[in-house]
Amino acid sequence: MKLLIVMQHINFFRNLDTVVREFDARGHETVMLHGTRLDDPGTKARVAAKKQKMVFMGRGIGVAEEGLASLTTGYRPEPEEAHQQRLRTGRLVMNRGIYLRKGHPSPERTAEKGGLSPRMIQYTKSPLVRAVLRRPLALRAWRRIEAANRPSASVTSVLRDIQPDVVLVSPTVWPKKPIEADYIHAARKLGIPTVGYLNSWDNLTSKGTVHVLPDVFVVWNEALASEAEELHSIPRSIIRVTGAPHLDHFFESEPSLSRAQLCHQLGCPDDRPYIVYLCSSRTLIQDETHVVTRLADALARQHPERAPMIVIRPHPVNPGPWENYDHPGTTVFPKHGDQADTPESWQEYFNQLSGASCFVGLNTTAFLEAAVTDRPCLTIVSDEFFDQQGRTGHFRHLLAADFLEVSADVAQVATRVGRVVDGVDEKAAWRRRFVQEFLRPRGVETSAKSVVADTIEALVPEARASVAPQDVQPDEPVVLAAREGS
Structure with a gap:
């Protein structure tokens, strides 16, 4: 089985380290793409400068790659198409609007720039726009717009080259460059099962929202499951509670x-x-x-x-x-x-x-x-x-x-x-x-990494074939038929 993990930044590896090692122990292969372009001279210089203040810059993923033959890492390409850039602007608006939702604990975050142009910031300050954005219907409508758009050809090409059995995007909620949606969207169009993943406990209240629903959304506990459902309109039936895998080190x-x-x-x-x-x-x-x-x-x-x-x-x-x-x-x-x-x-x-x-x-x-x-x-x-x-x-x-x-x-x-x-x-x-x-809501003696690995394995075609039709709700993403030859 081949798992593709798409990360925003090289240092986010620490949140998935135990999962990757668990996958290796089970005999699976992992390809990990991150958004830190190490083959670019300019980026190399910036990374070297950061290492002067952050000694851990890229360290974890390097150590893992040296020790795990099953792990391959590389750069995560960004969408190149013009329509994807327009979608990105819409995502930034929705990220801003999520803080207006009833019950959100941090409504003042709507004042943050969040990568928007001054014109768009003024647009989102309109009372009418704010009234629309705070309604759950706005996010559901936006997700339909996302679904109606064609997937990025460049991202689709990456997925076809790698041919993963499952795509995990981490984090699925991110405010600066919310391109995680492009990978989930392209994977779903290709019939590849997708997993949404949180880097930390604050993501759902401080990092924007989920623009394209994955097939499974992994959270640590019931409290975060409630945030996902109530603040982000993520169907409870696709949420999986696993515990915090990176803390397996401490346990x-x-x-x-x-x-x-x-x-x-x-x-x-x-x-x-x-x-x-x-x-x-x-x-x-x-x-x-x-x-x-x-x-x-x-x-x-x-x-x-x-x-x-x-x-x-x-x-x-x-x-x-x-x-x-x-x-x-x-x-x-x-x-x-x-x-x-x-x-x-x-x-x-x-x-x-x-x-x-x-x-x-x-x-x-x-x-x-x-x-x-x-x-x-x-x-x-x-x-x-x-x-x-x-x-x-x-x-x-x-x-x-x-x-x-x-x-x-x-x-x-x-x-x-x-x-x-x-x-x-x-x-x-x-x-x-x-x-x-x-x-560790699944039991103090049960490692979260094993629960996450079980959740991912359950998405391969053989396991999905046994899912009863009533388990899939109309507003949820439907995993397409298995790819030919998978």
């Missing part, structure tokens, strides 16, 4: 260093506990040094004899604020930031988190990874950070799960840290329930 890891070795690596003493401050994306908050400084000072005041060290883990794409940071009671690791995207970097990340007494942060995906290590997670919810928390759709999942220990200010966080170090873990039951429901 399957054990500490690989002694306490002394770990503390030496992190740059902190091994005779007292440490906590990890998990930094947020720069799109949420560009500089958190003032928060950490205040926290370190509060810990020193409240616990002068036993204040734990703060180990700061910079956000992978925002290490800048920490390059010259130096304050008593703190250390930074990794110094230049890192993104877990190889078995080795995932292990290093797991070691760092599993040795901590607890975690502190504002709004970060790292809270999900931290929860897997089963340590208390602390945050500050206040007016100071309302834009970073209250205006984001995904943070509400953390609050709804009620596993975060919430404080109103840094002083309260320092008090809670002292209680945690003394062994108090008041949110343990809620945290474990969150892990089970949000990250």
